[in-house]
Amino acid sequence: MPENLTRREFLKDLGLLSAGVTLAPVAAQGESLDSLMERADAGWRPQSPARPAWVREVDKPTTEVDWDKVQRWDERNTAFNFPRYFGDERLKKLQTIQNENMARFLKESRPGFTLKDYALNEGSRYRAFANVTGAEFPFLGPRTALPPEKRGTPKYTATPEEAARVVAAAARFYGAATVGFVELDPRTTQKLIFSHDGDGKQIEFADVELAEETNDKRIIPNKVRYAIVFTVQMSPDAYYTAPTAIAAATTGFGYEQGGLIQGRLQEFLRALGYQGVGEYSRNALGIAPGLAIYAGLGELSRHNRLLTPEYGPLVRVFKMITDLPLAPSKPVDAGIVEFCKRCKKCAEACPAKAIPFDDEPSWKVRGEFNSPGHKAWFDDAVKCRAYWFEISFGCTICYAACPLARKDKAFMHTFRNWLVANAAATGGALKSLDDLLYGTPDASAKPMKNPADWWKLDLPEFGIDTTRGKRDA
Amino acid sequence: MLWLILGLLLGVVGYWLVTWTRARGIRVTWYEYLIEIAALILALVAIQNFVASLAELEPQAAWILLALFGVPALILACVAGFMIWRRQKSANLIAKV
Numbered sequence: 001m002p003e004n005l006t007r008r009e010f011l012k013d014l015g016l017l018s019a020g021v022t023l024a025p026v027a028a029q030g031e032s033l034d035s036l037m038e039r040a041d042a043g044w045r046p047q048s049p050a051r052p053a054w055v056r057e058v059d060k061p062t063t064e065v066d067w068d069k070v071q072r073w074d075e076r077n078t079a080f081n082f083p084r085y086f087g088d089e090r091l092k093k094l095q096t097i098q099n100e101n102m103a104r105f106l107k108e109s110r111p112g113f114t115l116k117d118y119a120l121n122e123g124s125r126y127r128a129f130a131n132v133t134g135a136e137f138p139f140l141g142p143r144t145a146l147p148p149e150k151r152g153t154p155k156y157t158a159t160p161e162e163a164a165r166v167v168a169a170a171a172r173f174y175g176a177a178t179v180g181f182v183e184l185d186p187r188t189t190q191k192l193i194f195s196h197d198g199d200g201k202q203i204e205f206a207d208v209e210l211a212e213e214t215n216d217k218r219i220i221p222n223k224v225r226y227a228i229v230f231t232v233q234m235s236p237d238a239y240y241t242a243p244t245a246i247a248a249a250t251t252g253f254g255y256e257q258g259g260l261i262q263g264r265l266q267e268f269l270r271a272l273g274y275q276g277v278g279e280y281s282r283n284a285l286g287i288a289p290g291l292a293i294y295a296g297l298g299e300l301s302r303h304n305r306l307l308t309p310e311y312g313p314l315v316r317v318f319k320m321i322t323d324l325p326l327a328p329s330k331p332v333d334a335g336i337v338e339f340c341k342r343c344k345k346c347a348e349a350c351p352a353k354a355i356p357f358d359d360e361p362s363w364k365v366r367g368e369f370n371s372p373g374h375k376a377w378f379d380d381a382v383k384c385r386a387y388w389f390e391i392s393f394g395c396t397i398c399y400a401a402c403p404l405a406r407k408d409k410a411f412m413h414t415f416r417n418w419l420v421a422n423a424a425a426t427g428g429a430l431k432s433l434d435d436l437l438y439g440t441p442d443a444s445a446k447p448m449k450n451p452a453d454w455w456k457l458d459l460p461e462f463g464i465d466t467t468r469g470k471r472d473a
Numbered sequence: 474m475l476w477l478i479l480g481l482l483l484g485v486v487g488y489w490l491v492t493w494t495r496a497r498g499i500r501v502t503w504y505e506y507l508i509e510i511a512a513l514i515l516a517l518v519a520i521q522n523f524v525a526s527l528a529e530l531e532p533q534a535a536w537i538l539l540a541l542f543g544v545p546a547l548i549l550a551c552v553a554g555f556m557i558w559r560r561q562k563s564a565n566l567i568a569k570v
Contacts, residue, residue, distance in 0.1 A: 237530065409525035411518055412538055437534040457530060 123268030141266025155273025180295025235463030248393035310469030312404030342427025349401035352387035403434035515546035
């Protein structure tokens, strides 16, 4: 260690080290600063949007091919053509062994082969498009999974807490973001189930054994009273282009995902030995934000939608009901309602002027389109929907504008969430900071991000980050 | 990986600084250490927000957050450095007299 450094040398060394510390993170990413900033442009490849430097493009694949010897292949030659390679007799024997082993593993409760494991597999094999013509789908579900009695085993039993954990794990595996549970009580939470669905069918709770659907009714047995409420993430980058067809694409995609997850869960529950009734169509069965709030998935926001602590408003909400006893989750307070009192960014951004600017939520509804009996910032839903026609798709600009609709990698978001939960007075300042950092859509419906640039982004699958909001059920 | 490299760099730099100041007989008071630690924390917050915002595909937020936390970090580091340098200079003068 040199001990005769001059002050100038000391400051020079310090400067070099500071530069090193500052640039190290960029180098650690394996990319230059320029490539980080311009990733969206020149180097983009459809198949390799952001591959690390050690993946080299080569002229020939690493598998040698002699094209003169290659002919187009007949798929029937693959080993999945069991009769061809096993012969009928051996195949029968193998299938007998398979069935016997399946039953034995189940009886032994071998880890990975218990009833809930089989049920998970059954649910994953649900094929939505095979049921598009089925009149009873999806309220009652596809009902193709093998129930326990056909496997020769009793139905799944567990404590409500354990069952809730298992259902939440399955729901997340099938694509749900967050999952919560509500026990329906005729005096309270059962009132969140619609009296009639959008197609005019009455939803009736009755002392019957099995759920049923007739020409004018959907009948839910009284014992089917455990609501499963789950969210599906929507893509922030798509929403930042709202109101456009790109933003509408993630809305539509979210709804379709929700439908798929519902079908999978219905099959999963059936394989466990229980019933699962669901939405006959998007937004059917019950009041989604109401059930989600009681399930602890978030709070009711100024734009009169669910606002979650994990994804802000960028979710779609789905619900179904089962007779598998599930421990209810508790409502949450993440400071969101208090934050909404001060922020008002969604109201400022709304081109239809459908979101109120009132400081406090109110009991007073703005029309028959609002369900009364709770305090809320009731939106003028008719003005909102009318604007949808004008813009040609669902608008959703209020979702994009929300400061809680940002991603979660930067520490700033964690700090903001902490302030939202613990220092309500900072709401206005946080809104101003969000305007500065991420921009703001104006009332002329100018998107926050240029929709043309969306096509250049390197987004993850489905445009969402599935590592967000991970939590134990 | 980023934080591993940063941690290694900070360890090396910290060790070198402490050794160097002791070898030169430079005295650093507790409040100067405190200011330096505050500067370091702000610098780390600036780096995290910058890199993470770029990963979020939010370059505008990245640069603003870098400035928002990085500039106070630099100012605090300079203040602490200046205080140490000034005291050292006056100590040297006294020694000469």
